[in-house]
Amino acid sequence: MIEVDEESGNFAMKNKGISSIFQGKNVFFRIGSVITGALVFLICLSTVWLPYSPTQMDATAKLNAPSFLHLFGTDHLGRDIFSRVMEGAGNTLLIATCVVLIGCIIGTLIGSLTGYFGGMADIVLMRVCDSITAFPSVLLALVMVMLLGRGKYQIILILGILFIPSFARVVRGEVARQRNLNYIYSAKLMGAGHARIIFYHILPNTISVLLPTISIGFNNAVLAEASMSYLGVGVQKPDTSLGGMLAEAQSYLTSAPYYAIFIGLVIVLMILGFSMLGEGLSRNNATN
Amino acid sequence: MQKTTILQVNQLNSYYTKGSKVFGKKNATQVLKDVNFELYRGEVLGVVGESGSGKSTLAKVILGITNEYEGSIVHNSLRPQMVFQDPYASLNPAFTVERILEEPLLIYGKYGKEERKRRVMEMLENVGLSEEHLKRKPRELSGGQRQRVSIAAAMIVHPQLLILDEAVSALDVTIQAQILDLLIRLKKEHNLSYLFISHDLNVVYQCCDRVLVMKDGEVVEENTVDGIFDKPQHEYTKQLLESAQ
Amino acid sequence: MLDVYDLHVKFHNAKQEKEAVKGINLHMDDGEILGLVGESGSGKTVTAMAISGLINRSQATCTGEILLDGVDILSCDRDCLRKLQGKDIGVVFQEPVSFMNPVKTIGKQIEESLVIHSNMTPAERKERVLYVMSAVELPNPEQVYHKYPHELSGGMLQRAMIAGALMTRPKLLLCDEPTTALDVTIQAQIIQLLKRVNKEFKIGILFISHDLNVVRKLCDRVVVMYHGEIVEEGKTDEVFYHPREEYTKRLISAIPTRKKRS
Numbered sequence: 001m002i003e004v005d006e007e008s009g010n011f012a013m014k015n016k017g018i019s020s021i022f023q024g025k026n027v028f029f030r031i032g033s034v035i036t037g038a039l040v041f042l043i044c045l046s047t048v049w050l051p052y053s054p055t056q057m058d059a060t061a062k063l064n065a066p067s068f069l070h071l072f073g074t075d076h077l078g079r080d081i082f083s084r085v086m087e088g089a090g091n092t093l094l095i096a097t098c099v100v101l102i103g104c105i106i107g108t109l110i111g112s113l114t115g116y117f118g119g120m121a122d123i124v125l126m127r128v129c130d131s132i133t134a135f136p137s138v139l140l141a142l143v144m145v146m147l148l149g150r151g152k153y154q155i156i157l158i159l160g161i162l163f164i165p166s167f168a169r170v171v172r173g174e175v176a177r178q179r180n181l182n183y184i185y186s187a188k189l190m191g192a193g194h195a196r197i198i199f200y201h202i203l204p205n206t207i208s209v210l211l212p213t214i215s216i217g218f219n220n221a222v223l224a225e226a227s228m229s230y231l232g233v234g235v236q237k238p239d240t241s242l243g244g245m246l247a248e249a250q251s252y253l254t255s256a257p258y259y260a261i262f263i264g265l266v267i268v269l270m271i272l273g274f275s276m277l278g279e280g281l282s283r284n285n286a287t288n
Numbered sequence: 289m290q291k292t293t294i295l296q297v298n299q300l301n302s303y304y305t306k307g308s309k310v311f312g313k314k315n316a317t318q319v320l321k322d323v324n325f326e327l328y329r330g331e332v333l334g335v336v337g338e339s340g341s342g343k344s345t346l347a348k349v350i351l352g353i354t355n356e357y358e359g360s361i362v363h364n365s366l367r368p369q370m371v372f373q374d375p376y377a378s379l380n381p382a383f384t385v386e387r388i389l390e391e392p393l394l395i396y397g398k399y400g401k402e403e404r405k406r407r408v409m410e411m412l413e414n415v416g417l418s419e420e421h422l423k424r425k426p427r428e429l430s431g432g433q434r435q436r437v438s439i440a441a442a443m444i445v446h447p448q449l450l451i452l453d454e455a456v457s458a459l460d461v462t463i464q465a466q467i468l469d470l471l472i473r474l475k476k477e478h479n480l481s482y483l484f485i486s487h488d489l490n491v492v493y494q495c496c497d498r499v500l501v502m503k504d505g506e507v508v509e510e511n512t513v514d515g516i517f518d519k520p521q522h523e524y525t526k527q528l529l530e531s532a533q
Numbered sequence: 534m535l536d537v538y539d540l541h542v543k544f545h546n547a548k549q550e551k552e553a554v555k556g557i558n559l560h561m562d563d564g565e566i567l568g569l570v571g572e573s574g575s576g577k578t579v580t581a582m583a584i585s586g587l588i589n590r591s592q593a594t595c596t597g598e599i600l601l602d603g604v605d606i607l608s609c610d611r612d613c614l615r616k617l618q619g620k621d622i623g624v625v626f627q628e629p630v631s632f633m634n635p636v637k638t639i640g641k642q643i644e645e646s647l648v649i650h651s652n653m654t655p656a657e658r659k660e661r662v663l664y665v666m667s668a669v670e671l672p673n674p675e676q677v678y679h680k681y682p683h684e685l686s687g688g689m690l691q692r693a694m695i696a697g698a699l700m701t702r703p704k705l706l707l708c709d710e711p712t713t714a715l716d717v718t719i720q721a722q723i724i725q726l727l728k729r730v731n732k733e734f735k736i737g738i739l740f741i742s743h744d745l746n747v748v749r750k751l752c753d754r755v756v757v758m759y760h761g762e763i764v765e766e767g768k769t770d771e772v773f774y775h776p777r778e779e780y781t782k783r784l785i786s787a788i789p790t791r792k793k794r795s
Contacts, residue, residue: 182378185353186441189369190392204382338716339687431573460572460743461787487717490746490789517791531721532746 029280035273039266043090052080054087055238063256072262076252081245081259085266088240093270095156095234095241096221102160103217107167108210112198114168115175126172129165137162138227150233159224163217170213174206208285215278219271226267242267293364294449294481295327295350300359302342302349302505319345320357321505329448332475332482334496334513336489336528342505343485347451350483363449369442373454375434379426385412385437386422392445407444415440415470432463436470443474451483456491468495489532493517501525534737535561535584535705540597542579542588553579555761556597561705561737566727568752568769569741572784576761577741581709583607584739585624586614602704619650623698623736627710629690633682640666640678643697650701662700668733669696669726688719692726699730706730706738712747724751745788749773757781 058078072081114122228234229243249260302320372378501509537559599606666674712720
């Protein structure tokens with residue numbers, strides 16, 4: 001990526017754009033996209049086709065071990081675990097995505113405004129963020145569940161709010177750094193307004209710090225959803241999610257270990273896929 | 289020849305406050321002390337001084353980037369622009385050259401798409417770059433090319449006053465010479481005024497008409513270039529000239 | 534004293550290779566001040582890094598020979614390199630601030646090479662540090678000894694860096710753009726200091742700079758580099774007043790001088 005410039009002999013970096021991540025040796029990105037792609041494909045497939053109905057019980061086939069008929073086996077009510085995982089993973093993914101979206105959008109908004117303007121609002125908002133992070137997030141979430149009630153959408157809202165501080169802090173730091181760079185002064189001299197400077201000039205430059213935060217945030221969101229559903233305050237029956245199923249599988253850990261193992265495996269894959277995707281993207285960003 | 293005043297600075301004082309705003313503990317350091325000068329149309333005024341002499345603060349105050357000052361600044365130039373020393377930090381790293389140059393035109397918003405494109409190309413050629421640079425990002429350009437883009441971005445709104453803050457200091461000598469030639473050509477073509485801030489006395493000699501020598505926030509000497517270099521009055525000016533021999 | 538034969542430095546990463554230095558030969562006598570001149574990308578800093586043994590061997594390959602008093606730096610192992618770096622080669626960089634540890638006092642940092650490479654007692658060490666500090670004209674050495682980097686000006690820090698580099702009486706002092714970040718008046722002082730250090734301590738100085746004015750004032754001989762190759766070499770006055778090569782002529786004529794541009 002280093003080219004010698006004719007004019008001065010300077011090393012000038014040559015940007016090959018987004019296509020370079022596919023050509024280069026970015027193993028992280030490749031593996032990440034394969035794993036995530038496969039999971040997303042299965043989840044999309046689950047909306048139109050499932051091997052079995054995830055709610056259909058079969059009293060003759062309780063806790064069957066994995067076979068060609070039931071890839072992941074069957075649960076204590078004779079339901080096909082693979083079908084339930086396909087649907088449950090969809091719910092988990094939906095919740096995690098929405099949570100990250102809420103956290104990222106509001107967090108970025110708060111972070112860029114406070115980072116750019118500074119002053120009293122900055123101090124107050126950042127202390128609010130600090131106090132949110134000061135409590136164990138599960139505890140705080142449980143308190144909020146008591147106020148808002150349990151259910152899928154409540155969990156999205158609650159976790160979304162809890163995820164705001166991490167994004168706000170990262171964006172705030174980067175914006176505060178960028179705001180004193182000369183190119184921002186240039187933009188001001190050209191007569192650009194505050195909104196234009198923040199959202200048009202500075203925000204594109206925060207991507208490099210935002211990307212890793214998003215991938216870590218996503219992983220945390222998957223885990224948070226799983227733990228909330230595990231505690232029984234997340235997705236409600238008969239809907240499924242990975243965490244809820246894990247809670248059920250717990251009782252059969254010794255008699256039917258594959259039940260919990262396969263569900264855990266899917267959670268692990270989901271997180272692994274996304275972290276590798278994020279790592280690959282940020283490495284690509286760094287070398288460009 | 290009749291002189292039109294482009295910039296008039298009277299009794300300018302500026303303070304730099306340190307310390308937290310919340311706890312009300314403030315330490316004010318005076319960065320500029322009673323600075324007075326005038327800049328005429330088509331003139332290049334050099335500002336010479338070492339680090340801490342307040343010359344960069346002067347630029348920022350004139351442009352309104354900081355407003356912690358007392359005194360009066362009157363400029364008759366629409367939208368004075370500035371070219372910074374570090375061409376790495378003065379261009380938005382996320383933008384292409386095209387977007388950087390188009391941005392000022394978009395902000396003033398009175399040009400159509402075709403017209404913007406035409407102006408961008410015209411300016412690009414004016415600073416010695418070509419269409420192939422249009423889609424590149426700052427990090428894909430060399431230092432000299434970056435500085436050319438900075439100059440183009442500043443010039444595209446047709447300012448009458450351009451503040452050059454160590455604009456050639458970070459460049460290699462051969463590139464420096466090219467950029468200085470470019471600046472002087474642009475000045476002649478557009479009848480511009482420059483406030484040329486530099487620590488390099490030889491460069492100042494080459495392109496300025498008058499010079500202000502600054503030390504610790506004060507203007508210690510003001511004269512024409514030849515006056516300063518041939519008959520330095522102030523002790524500090526003599527010292528500076530001697531070091532640069 | 535220093536001989537470089539056919540030095541090549543190739544940087545390589547996963548994607549490609551880039552040859553930064555393409556086969557250069559250098560010779561330096563004892564007590565000589567040699568200027569290495571070139572614009573950015575000419576390979577002068579890479580050359581200096583190769584000589585000081587600072588090139589990361591996993592990122593670049595160096596071939597050729599760099600002999601310092603008969604010892605080949607390139608074929609040295611880690612231990613021998615450490616000894617060389619601490620004792621025989623002193624290095625002064627462009628921005629002293631970034632090469633100083635902000636939480637250690639100046640005195641402790643100057644002393645460091647003695648702690649590693651000598652058996653002196655703490656009292657002897659301090660005495661030597663204070664002696665060298667006064668030799669580089671740091672005012673009030675006793676006070677400066679206990680100060681932290683942020684409390685000193687750029688010029689003072691650069692003096693402290695030079696003191697640190699001189700501590701073990703190296704044979705070679707490598708200066709990489711030591712005056713570039715300084716004001717002209719301070720620049721002039723540092724040049725005077727380097728000249729004196731060269732005379733009094735009989736230390737050879739390899740002075741790397743893009744600032745031709747400074748090189749002209751300081752160096753005995755000059756080597757001009759361009760795109761990783763040496764284009765011209767000779768006595769300072771000869772190179773500056775009668776350059777032979779096209780590139781050198783271009784470079785010399787670009788030096789800002791008192792001539793009007795029109």
